[in-house]
Amino acid sequence: MDRLQSMRVFQQVVDEGGFAAAARKLEMAPAVVTRLVGDLETHLGVRLLQRTTRRLSLTPAGEAYLKRLRPILAEIDQADAMAHAHSKEMSGTVRILSTPMLASHLVTPAAVTFQQLHPDVLLDLEVQDVTDPNVEEFDLAVVTDLAPIHSTAIVRTIHHAESVLCAAPSYLARRGEPMKPEDLQQHSLLRLRVPGMRPRPLTLIDPTYNDRQLTMDVPMAMTSNHGDVLLRATLEGAGISSQPVDLVAQMLKGGYLQRVLSPWITSRIALVAALPSRRFLPARTRAFVDHLAEHARTAVAGLAPSSE
Structure with missing residues (x-):
């Protein structure tokens, strides 16, 4: 499992309000998005999302996890951007x-x-x-x-x-x-x-x-x-x-x-x-x-x- 990718997909599912919308945003197949979130839940041993036919909601564990996850992913994105800029400047x-x-x-x-x-x-x-x-x-x-x-x-x-x-x-x-x-x-x-x-x-x-x-x-x-x-x-x-x-x-x-x-x-x-x-x-x-x-x-x- 690519844990970092699963974390990003989980965050995107919450932000887009559903698996299908997140799949379109990420340009992935809906089945892949569903599998990655499921792999993350299996890894953590806890359900992060409550799925019903009408709506998608965070479980208490999912809400706490996402709160800690957002700044971590933001830091990673910032580090990637800085490294990319450095690479461009070293030419x-x-x-x-x-x-x-x-x-x-x-x-x-x-x-x-x-x-x-x-x-x-x-x-x-x-x-x-x-x-x-x-x-x-x-x-x-x-x-x-x-x-x-x-x-x-x-x-x-x-x-x-x-x-x-x-x-x-x-x-x-x-x-x-x-x-x-x-x-x-x-x-x-x-x-x-x-x-x-x-x-x-x-x-x-x-x-x-x-x-x-x-x-x-x-x-x-x-x-x-x-x-x-x-x-x-x-x-x-x-x-x-x-x-x-x-x-x-x-x-x-x-x-x-x-x-x-x-x-x-x-x-x-x-x-x-x-x-x-x-x-x-x-x-x-x-x-x-x-x-x-x-x-x-x-x-x-x-x-x-x-x-x-």
């Missing part, structure tokens, strides 16, 4: 805006594993050197907290990150590893250049000593306005560069890069998802933001924190 397109570094080393790896879980969701990734992200044109923008974001946008922090000094093993084998900040004077630094500005002195922060700071001029072997260029040069052994640990975590774990001058860091940043000021966030967008945050968290798992 369609999520339009994402991100900067080149974040898109390459954070958003794309997360997108690959997300689509393995939700193959019906299309991720449309727009990559720009964003200085003032127009969040309203996208479902979300993945940027750092340094980007100016319109006050109407909803900002969710994905992960708090540190930038650390890194070098390739080939560079360190050739030039040696700096053991203290002053040793950087004997090394080649690869620095990010903000358009229209000269690179500033390098700032080092010691998280183990009340965040004491040290500012110093360092020799530069290369500057670029593009972070991926400096990362590529670092991997090729050109020198030492500052990199967000979240974005190079797999390279550190794989031995392609090596952190130097630990526990010193060069900055702290927050990776954020900026969302349009919409009252209702599609389930697919919310699911991707949650997945992105989890991906960022697990990416750095196993790496020693700077405070240790």
Whole structure:
């Protein structure tokens, strides 16, 4: 016996005032409706309906049963509707805006594993050197907290990150590893250049000593306005560069890069998802933001924190 179907049929018989009317409403044969109600009564061991040739009425047991049954069936219908809506929302397109570094080393790896879980969701990734992200044109923008974001946008922090000094093993084998900040004077630094500005002195922060700071001029072997260029040069052994640990975590774990001058860091940043000021966030967008945050968290798992 399909107990849930029998419950629905019993309720419909009462609401329609008879077996024939309920059968028409449910598009079932009258004999099937009669059998399902009978099966339910047999299962419960009590008569729910009093049948006469003139009318149909509830027995006291049937009245008490129906009173408890109605909210239960309503809850089931609501749960079905919610699940159906969720299923529909876990398809369609999520339009994402991100900067080149974040898109390459954070958003794309997360997108690959997300689509393995939700193959019906299309991720449309727009990559720009964003200085003032127009969040309203996208479902979300993945940027750092340094980007100016319109006050109407909803900002969710994905992960708090540190930038650390890194070098390739080939560079360190050739030039040696700096053991203290002053040793950087004997090394080649690869620095990010903000358009229209000269690179500033390098700032080092010691998280183990009340965040004491040290500012110093360092020799530069290369500057670029593009972070991926400096990362590529670092991997090729050109020198030492500052990199967000979240974005190079797999390279550190794989031995392609090596952190130097630990526990010193060069900055702290927050990776954020900026969302349009919409009252209702599609389930697919919310699911991707949650997945992105989890991906960022697990990416750095196993790496020693700077405070240790």
